[in-house]
Amino acid sequence: MELCVSTTASAAPFAPLRSGACPVTAVPLRRRLQARGWRCASAAVPDPASPSPDDINLDEILSKLNIEVTPTLILTGAGAFVALLVLSSIVSAIDSVPLLPKILELVGTGYSIWFIARYLIYKESRDNLFGKFEDLKQRII
Helix, strand or coil: CCEEEECCCCCCCCCCCCCCHHHCCCEEEHHCCCCEEEHHHHHHHCCCCCCCCCCCCCHHHHHHHHHCCCHHHHHHHHHHHHHHHHHHHHHHHHHHHHCHHHHHHHHHHHHHHHHHHHCCCHHHHHHHHHHHHHHHHHHHC
């Protein structure tokens, strides 16, 4: 005979019993497993001290991805973070000047209108612009 107990959560101090089960098979809430459903008393319960396959640390992930954390990468990341903080403070300082954000918005709108009129309205100028992009792409690659 195999005894089964419920592993679902309930507000009661003991797990609900399956029909025909003995009250002795109820498991206190603090000892209940995380899985939902029914577990047989004879089933093997994993040892909580042993590492599970779901516990993968950072070294295993990096070895699978062939990524080496070097001081150069750490220094570059830290430098990028510092640059981001400095640029953020510069932008907030510019934003605090009363008229400057509106003036810069007007300059950006004017440049966008000029760019559209210069390069995007006529087919010849569009082809010229795309040719410049292709030339730049060929030089980079």
